[in-house]
Amino acid sequence: MKVEARSDAALALEIRGLSVELGKRPIVSDVRLDVPSGGWLCIIGPNGAGKTTLVHAIAGLMPHTGSVRLWGRPMDELGRRERARALAVVPQLPAIPESFSVDQYVLLGRTPHLGLLAGEGARDLEAVATALERLDLVWAASRRLDSLSGGELRRAVLARAIAQEAPLLLLDEPTTGLDIAQQLRVLELVDELRRADGLTVVSTMHDLTLAGRFAHRFALLSGGRLVAEGPRSEVLLPHVIAEHYGARVGVIDDGALGWAVVPLSGSDA
Amino acid sequence: MSTHASIVSPRNRATVIGVGVLIAAILAGLLIGPVRIGTVNVFRWLFSFGQAPTGMSEQEALILAELRLPRVIVAGLVGASLATSGAAYQAVFRNPLADPYLLGAAAGAGLGATIAVGYGPAGAIDVTVPIAAFVGALVGVGLAYGLGRSNLGGRAGTSLVLAGVAVASFLTAVQTFLQQQRSETLRQVYTWILGRLGTTGWDDVWLALPSVALAVTTLWIVRRLLDVIEVGDVEAQSLGLNVTRLRLVVVLAASLATAAAVAVAGLIGFVGIIVPHTVRLLVGGSYRSVLPLSVLFGASFLIIVDVLARTVAAPAEIPIGVITALVGAPFFVAVLRRNRRAI
Numbered sequence: 001m002k003v004e005a006r007s008d009a010a011l012a013l014e015i016r017g018l019s020v021e022l023g024k025r026p027i028v029s030d031v032r033l034d035v036p037s038g039g040w041l042c043i044i045g046p047n048g049a050g051k052t053t054l055v056h057a058i059a060g061l062m063p064h065t066g067s068v069r070l071w072g073r074p075m076d077e078l079g080r081r082e083r084a085r086a087l088a089v090v091p092q093l094p095a096i097p098e099s100f101s102v103d104q105y106v107l108l109g110r111t112p113h114l115g116l117l118a119g120e121g122a123r124d125l126e127a128v129a130t131a132l133e134r135l136d137l138v139w140a141a142s143r144r145l146d147s148l149s150g151g152e153l154r155r156a157v158l159a160r161a162i163a164q165e166a167p168l169l170l171l172d173e174p175t176t177g178l179d180i181a182q183q184l185r186v187l188e189l190v191d192e193l194r195r196a197d198g199l200t201v202v203s204t205m206h207d208l209t210l211a212g213r214f215a216h217r218f219a220l221l222s223g224g225r226l227v228a229e230g231p232r233s234e235v236l237l238p239h240v241i242a243e244h245y246g247a248r249v250g251v252i253d254d255g256a257l258g259w260a261v262v263p264l265s266g267s268d269a
Numbered sequence: 270m271s272t273h274a275s276i277v278s279p280r281n282r283a284t285v286i287g288v289g290v291l292i293a294a295i296l297a298g299l300l301i302g303p304v305r306i307g308t309v310n311v312f313r314w315l316f317s318f319g320q321a322p323t324g325m326s327e328q329e330a331l332i333l334a335e336l337r338l339p340r341v342i343v344a345g346l347v348g349a350s351l352a353t354s355g356a357a358y359q360a361v362f363r364n365p366l367a368d369p370y371l372l373g374a375a376a377g378a379g380l381g382a383t384i385a386v387g388y389g390p391a392g393a394i395d396v397t398v399p400i401a402a403f404v405g406a407l408v409g410v411g412l413a414y415g416l417g418r419s420n421l422g423g424r425a426g427t428s429l430v431l432a433g434v435a436v437a438s439f440l441t442a443v444q445t446f447l448q449q450q451r452s453e454t455l456r457q458v459y460t461w462i463l464g465r466l467g468t469t470g471w472d473d474v475w476l477a478l479p480s481v482a483l484a485v486t487t488l489w490i491v492r493r494l495l496d497v498i499e500v501g502d503v504e505a506q507s508l509g510l511n512v513t514r515l516r517l518v519v520v521l522a523a524s525l526a527t528a529a530a531v532a533v534a535g536l537i538g539f540v541g542i543i544v545p546h547t548v549r550l551l552v553g554g555s556y557r558s559v560l561p562l563s564v565l566f567g568a569s570f571l572i573i574v575d576v577l578a579r580t581v582a583a584p585a586e587i588p589i590g591v592i593t594a595l596v597g598a599p600f601f602v603a604v605l606r607r608n609r610r611a612i
Contacts, residue, residue: 061503084509091507097499099554104496111497112509117490144553164508 012200018066042215084112087168088161098146109163131163151182171203287565294569298341345568352567354523355541360495369527370538373436377409378402378531387451403528480529495556539597
């Protein structure tokens with residue numbers, strides 16, 4: 001049986017009672033989350049809230065209790081490669097093999113599709129070519145990774161995940177270290193891919209304005225607990241953010257400029 | 270598409286160069302020696318498949334068939350083994366300085382072989398030495414990796430190499446002690462440790478070939494997966510790779526190749542650093558290219574070094590490990606400086 005983004009299964013991801021402990025210390029406690037197929041869920045929360053741990057636990061990269069279902073199938077039943085064909089992870093700080101060319105790096109995304117002894121076939125090279133094209137990296141295919149800029153490198157990592165052809169994309173801080181233009185570009189690309197291919201996206205993000213503009217639902221994690229979950233209008237509220245981030249913010253929803261979270265200093269009060 | 274041919278197979282030009290260099294190295298190994306056998310004669314001998322062609326003495330044919338050819342083959346096998354296992358250790362430990370010699374694999378193999386020579390049944394040395402060398406190599410790498418990993422602290426590279434150096438020194442000290450205890454086998458062990466290419470014959474070829482073939486084939490098969498490990502354990506797992514199992518298979522194969530090399534040629538250092546890093550400079554870091562080319566260039570490198578070892582100070586022979594260390598130590602420093610940030 002394959003894990004596929006079936007339209008009849010409305011939920012891409014069903015998380016129940018998920019907890020992670022590191023050396024007896026609870027990092028993530030009893031998280032319950034549903035992500036509809038084709039949706040974009042953003043996990044937000046202050047530093048150390050357990051966002052990355054939660055992403056790793058969902059991906060099955062970290063021992064945890066509780067259950068995770070992908071389009072109705074329990075993750076535990078999936079083999080390693082089957083799992084990797086169902087969900088692709090883009091880590092916050094990907095390890096970059098500097099001397100690899102971009103196409104060699106993107107080709108790594110085909111790993112779960114290949115048997116131990118199998119070499120890559122035309123289908124795999126096609127997936128690489130498509131991923132490079134969609135992330136506007138065709139020109140860089142044979143360039144070395146260490147010759148790319150930060151934004152280009154992010155796109156290369158994303159291209160690797162796209163070449164993986166998994167229906168669920170887990171992005172841990174996809175915009176870290178990028179300038180404002182590159183942040184927008186990366187998120188717009190993710191959104192385009194989501195719409196065009198019906199991908200489901202789960203991301204963590206620090207920039208609440210960008211998060212609020214792209215994601216559909218928000219899960220606020222604080223001290224490892226899920227303290228709020230829902231659409232922007234229910235989660236990204238000044239008093240909620242103040243309580244869990246310990247920061248004073250204002251939320252503006254300007255007809256011309258759009259929606260934004262702005263930090264307030266003491267004198268702005 | 271033209272760009273795609275280059276992703277999955279070694280860069281063609283580099284492969285052609287590698288094969289060319291290997292052929293040149295083999296010819297040099299056959300041509301150069303204390304007895305002058307003309308170039309034309311060597312070629313005629315090669316194409317008459319071992320029969321002494323007209324105009325060549327039986328003795329000259331014998332020198333080629335029983336001395337030079339097996340020596341060239343063993344040097345090639347040893348060079349290929351050390352270079353390939355160096356590349357493989359570098360991949361699975363994600364450490365540019367990993368090398369069979371520095372990781373304690375070679376010292377472990379040396380200790381194992383010493384025990385087999387000094388304490389094992391005298392009649393069965395041909396069987397016990399390779400097995401003991403293999404076990405010793407695994408113990409050496411296991412100790413270095415275990416010790417190096419237990420105090421990582423973000424500087425995994427340095428601590429692995431330091432642990433390897435400590436393990437190598439310790440195992441070498443134990444080996445020296447055991448040698449003293451069994452002084453009657455001292456000579457046998459010593460000639461063996463310094464590298465026995467001077468007395469190489471066809472029996473050494475048959476001793477090394479099965480292990481080397483098995484190990485190098487295994488590493489060649491998994492070369493694609495070595496690339497996946499380059500993105501780190503967690504990411505490699507997220508791509509569906511069983512990292513623990515791959516690392517185990519690769520360490521076993523690389524240690525088998527190292528043990529085979531040590532069993533026929535003694536302790537030769539730095540080949541596993543010099544060759545893979547030179548290959549990386551030529552074709553980039555993907556193991557799809559680095560691994561096959563390390564086999565070719567590793568074989569060529571050691572054949573050429575062996576030619577130097579027997580000609581530079583002729584009629585005396587310089588131990589081959591002395592030359593690789595003379596080249597390798599500065600090379601090691603260069604790699605260390607280049608990778609300062611990564612280590």
